[in-house]
Amino acid sequence: MKTPAVELKEPLDLTKLMDKGVVFEVNTNEEEEAHQLDDEDVEYTNNLLKYLNLEVAGDDLKAEDTYVEGHPFEKIASNMFNLLGNGKIKKRVLREGYGQKPPDMSVVRVHYNGYIEYQVEPFDSTYARTKPHQFTVNNGEVLVGLDLAVQSMKLNEKSQFIVHPDYAYRKFGCLERVPGDSEVLFEIELIEIIDCGAAATFEQLPEQEQKEFKHVYEYCLALCAKGKDMFGKNINGATKEYNAAVSKLEHCFLADMAEQEKQQELLMRLYTNLLICHAKTDEPKKGCINFNKIMDLVKGTDLKIPAKCYYNNAKCLRMLGDYKLAKRRLEVAYRAEPKNPDILNLLLNLEDDMRKSRREEIERSKAMCGIKEA
Template sequence: MSGNGLTASIRRLISPEEQLSRSTPSPFDQLRQQMNDVLGDGGILKEVVQSGEGPPVPENASVLIHYSSFLEYSDRPFETTTHLKYPQMMKLGRDVTLAGLALGLLTMRKGEFSRFLFQPQYAYGDMGCPPLIPAAAVILYEIQILDFLDSGQVDDFITMSPEEQNTVPLSTLLDVVSTQRSFGNRCFKQSRYDHAKGRYKEATLLLGNRETRSDAEAEKIKTALLPLYLNLSLTELRLDSPHKALKYGNKALEIDSANTKALFRCGQAYLELCEYERAQGCLITAQAKKPFDTDINNLLRKVAICYRDSLDKQKELCAKMFRDLRGK
């Protein structure tokens, strides 16, 4: 996202007084000429700079965006997220409360980069927000949609009682769990491991509270739990909690005893706990199923080195003890 999206000639305009003296349109007036009226009342104007793909952002979604907001005649934003490597995911109606921004986002698609002009009634009103935003200010927003998740279904489901949750179709629960896992994955990629853990655990609780009506439903529940346990195990490793990582790795193995990711996670946890023989056992079993897996083979070599060093230290300690005994 570059500057405030206006051309270099517009950026050179210094003040409203200079603009009036030249009898030329203001920067925002020039920008309006290439924008579309979103609502038909002139309150929200939009220019698509880069098209996105897929469906538009749904109502009640949670969005991951970069944005910058500008006043007219200013080439620096009064608010921006472009300096953040990982902007926070925001929920429409809760975290996104500016009317124009919320309505504008509903017109956008994943990957899209657009500019919006918001009239005061869709921005900060006739009062503005002194001293930063003057009265009756028109605001320019540059927005890029990085990703979004349809969290409305999750919100509705979580507000239900456990009894009500058990009355909805299993497919609805699985959709909710999938969205929660996606939230967790997004947090994990941003290294927000505590937040990721919370999302994963909430999803496992929702699945655990489900009263299954058949063996087929029970299998679907287990299938949904498996990746959550694997994600929790890895998250606990990132949080330096190998005991908990091992717990979730073993839960995954209870569902699928041959799962190489679960075996690998347990191997990692045992290594952190300095239980080298058990780490080797898990990794050798995983290696037998995926003999050319680089991660498994590298970790197995690391465990072997640590195990050998541990045995050498034990031998040295025993030798020292015997020398001390002989000396006495």
């Protein structure tokens, strides 16, 4: 399905915004930052209501007809199997995954909801935060039960786990959300596995296998993760890793449509990262090249261009002096994120640039015609 082009009903009238006395700038005031955090907390709390689980309260209307004696977690556990020999982690697969399980020390990205017995609202939810959680497997970064649960999963799998307190929050609990000595139920979705060892082993593969998508994909995921880690410390090094991944991914062999879709999704991420890097290092032409690649990539697909791409392309276009196109890009970004202060600041700065450019053009025209000020 082709993604329709974004059409603006009318251009953004910045003069109206300015007439109201609103100044858009990045806010460093602690009180206003706290207010913004409060807004995020409210959004998170509201989102939690989307993930109520009646099953953990023993009142699931969709449950099986067969009645099972006991507390809600006991009923849920009756449809699970023991993941460990000691029975302290039980598992039920809700959606089958595919491929291999996460290798040791690989990086994974997961979505999850966490519940305690008799409380239908999650005590923690990455879905409600609208951002998956990323961690390194078997590296002590998350609860032992959550770590072991994810190690048992395959890519795209969705499963439920009941975790004993010994592998969860133990006798201490977790603030006011989880009482001490509580079993917890995690509903987990494994959405990405990044095998960091893939980059080291890829070069050892025969030349023909280095062009196969399954090997290239793992290699490029590892390069992407490496670039992300380097971004804040060595942006040029990050750019190098992203470019290496793009080169491999653009020229690999694709066996079917599923591989093509995965290739496109990762290329979108890499082009976006490169666009941001070049906008940050004042390399506007290279930034625009990557934005054009993004535009070509989404044609005929369901992929959508995020606001940050339009914003960073506008930054590059402004450096090149193409203010009109930069403004059009920013207007699209504004429609997607009208409260983003960076977008609003750049819009106002562009208005200043355009007024200055018009004045300079008028002065040049007058000079060419020999017109002097009275």
